[in-house]
Amino acid sequence: MWLDPQVIQSVPSLLDGWMLTVELTLLGAAGSLACGHLALAMQLTRIAPLRWLARLYISFMRGTPSLVQLFMVFFALPLIGLGGRPMLAAALTLGLNSGAYTAEILRGNMRVVTRGQIEAATALGMAPWLIALRIALPQMLKASLPALVNEFTILLKTTPLASAVAVTELVYAGQMVIARIYTSTQIMLLVSAGYLSVVLPVIWLGRRLRQRAPSTMRGT
Amino acid sequence: MTFDLAVLTAYVPALLHGFVDTIWLCVLSGALACALGIALVVGRRRGSRLLVVLIDGYVALTLALPLLVLLYVTFYVLPDFGLLLPASVVGVLTLAIYYAPYVAQVIQAAIDAVPAGTIEAGVAIGMSPLAIGRRIVAPQALPLLLPTLTGLMIGLFKDSALLSVISVHELMFTAKGVVSDTYAPLEVYFAVALVYWATTATLNHATRQWERRLALAHGVALER
Numbered sequence: 001m002w003l004d005p006q007v008i009q010s011v012p013s014l015l016d017g018w019m020l021t022v023e024l025t026l027l028g029a030a031g032s033l034a035c036g037h038l039a040l041a042m043q044l045t046r047i048a049p050l051r052w053l054a055r056l057y058i059s060f061m062r063g064t065p066s067l068v069q070l071f072m073v074f075f076a077l078p079l080i081g082l083g084g085r086p087m088l089a090a091a092l093t094l095g096l097n098s099g100a101y102t103a104e105i106l107r108g109n110m111r112v113v114t115r116g117q118i119e120a121a122t123a124l125g126m127a128p129w130l131i132a133l134r135i136a137l138p139q140m141l142k143a144s145l146p147a148l149v150n151e152f153t154i155l156l157k158t159t160p161l162a163s164a165v166a167v168t169e170l171v172y173a174g175q176m177v178i179a180r181i182y183t184s185t186q187i188m189l190l191v192s193a194g195y196l197s198v199v200l201p202v203i204w205l206g207r208r209l210r211q212r213a214p215s216t217m218r219g220t
Numbered sequence: 221m222t223f224d225l226a227v228l229t230a231y232v233p234a235l236l237h238g239f240v241d242t243i244w245l246c247v248l249s250g251a252l253a254c255a256l257g258i259a260l261v262v263g264r265r266r267g268s269r270l271l272v273v274l275i276d277g278y279v280a281l282t283l284a285l286p287l288l289v290l291l292y293v294t295f296y297v298l299p300d301f302g303l304l305l306p307a308s309v310v311g312v313l314t315l316a317i318y319y320a321p322y323v324a325q326v327i328q329a330a331i332d333a334v335p336a337g338t339i340e341a342g343v344a345i346g347m348s349p350l351a352i353g354r355r356i357v358a359p360q361a362l363p364l365l366l367p368t369l370t371g372l373m374i375g376l377f378k379d380s381a382l383l384s385v386i387s388v389h390e391l392m393f394t395a396k397g398v399v400s401d402t403y404a405p406l407e408v409y410f411a412v413a414l415v416y417w418a419t420t421a422t423l424n425h426a427t428r429q430w431e432r433r434l435a436l437a438h439g440v441a442l443e444r
Contacts, residue, residue: 059421060417064413065378065392067384068381068395068413072413075409076406156286157286159286161382188289188293188296188297192289195284195285196285199284
C-alpha cells in the first residue's frame with residue numbers, strides 16, 4: 001500500500017497546491033495588515049461615523065464564520081464586475097477577516113506608546129502624521145509582533161476554506177487527486193504534512209519572538 | 221442583479237431548522253471538547269511519561285493543522301480502516317478533538333493563576349480536597365476561565381459552519397440548499413451571516429454580564 005506509484009505521481013500537483021497555499025497566506029497577511037491599520041486609524045479619528053464603521057467591520061468579521069464571509073465576497077464580486085475570480089475572493093476574504101483581528105491586536109498594544117513621548121514629539125514640532133509614522137507605529141508593531149505572528153498562523157490555517165470556491169490550494173489539490181486515484185489516506189497524510197511544513201516553522205518563530213519579547217515590550 | 225430578502229420568506233422554517241441543528245452540534249461538540257480538555261489536563265499532570273508524550277504530540281498536531289484538514293482526514297481516512305460513521309458524528313468528534321487542546325490550555329492557565337499559598341492554607345486548616353477545589357480554586361479560577369472559555373466556544377460555533385463541506389446538516393448546509401433553490405446567494409448568505417452574528421453577539425454580551433457577576437460575587441478584581 002505504501003509508496004503507491006500513483007501517489008508519487010501526484011506529488012507535483014500537491015506541490016502546486018502548496019505553493020498556492022503559501023501565496024494565499026502572504027496575500028492574506030498583506031491584506032490583513034492593510035485592513036488592520038486602516039480600521040485602527042478609523043477608530044482613532046474624530047469623525048464618529050468612521051469610528052462606528054470600523055467597530056461594525058470588526059464586530060462583523062469576528063462574529064461570523066469565515067466560510068460565510070467567503071461566500072458573501074465571492075458572490076458580491078460579480079456586482080462590481082470582478083466575477084469568476086475565486087483566488088481574488090479568497091485572498092480578499094482572508095485579508096478582511098484577519099484585518100479585524102490585526103486591528104484589535106494593534107489597538108491592544110497602543111498603550112506601549114506613552115503620552116510623554118507624544119508630548120515630547122509635539123514639543124519638537126512634529127506633525128501628528130509624522131508622530132504616528134515615526135514614533136507610535138514602529139513601537140506598536142514591535143510590541144504586536146508575537147501576537148501578529150500568531151494571527152498569521154491562524155490565517156494560514158484558514159486558507160483551506162478557499163477550496164470551497166474551487167481555488168486549487170493544497171486541500172483542493174489533494175481532493176482532486178483523491179477523486180482521480182481513490183487512495184485517500186496517503187494523500188490526506190501528504191496534505192497534512194504540507195501544512196505542518198509551513199505552520200510549524202511559523203509557530204516556532206512566534207514562540208521565539210514571545211520569549212525574546214520581555215522587558216522592551218512592556219513599556220512603562 | 222437585485223438584492224431582495226423577500227425571496228427568503230418561504231425558506232425561513234428550513235433555515236431555522238438548520239440553526240437548531242447547528243446549536244445541537246455545537247452543544248454536543250462543546251461539551252465533548254470540555255470533557256476531553258479536562259482529561260488532557262489531568263492526563264498531563266497525573267499520567268505516565270508515555271501518556272504525556274502522546275498528549276503533547278496530539279496537542280502539537282491539532283494546534284498546527286487546519287480544522288478543515290483534520291475534518292477531511294477523519295472523513296476520508298476512517299473509512300479506509302473500516303470505520304464508516306455518519307457525517308454528523310465525524311463532524312462533532314472532529315470539532316471536539318480540534319478544540320480540546322485549546323480548552324486544556326485555558327484550564328491549565330486558569331489553574332496556574334491560583335496562588336499556591338491559598339491552596340496550602342486550605343490544606344493547613346484541614347479542608348478536604350473537594351472543599352479546596354470548590355471553595356478556593358474554583359472561585360479564583362472561574363472568573364479567569366469563563367471569558368476565554370466562552371471565547372473558544374464562540375470560535376467553535378463559528379467553525380461549525382465548516383461541517384457543511386462534509387454535508388453535515390446544519391445552518392450553512394441548509395443555506396447552500398436554499399441557494400441552489402433560489403439562485404439568490406447574496407441574500408441567503410447575508411441572512412445567514414446575520415443569524416451567526418446575532419448569536420455570537422448575544423453570547424459575547426452574556427459572557428460579559430456573567431463575568432461581572434462572578435467577579436462581584438467573589439470580590440475578585442477584573443483586569444480591563
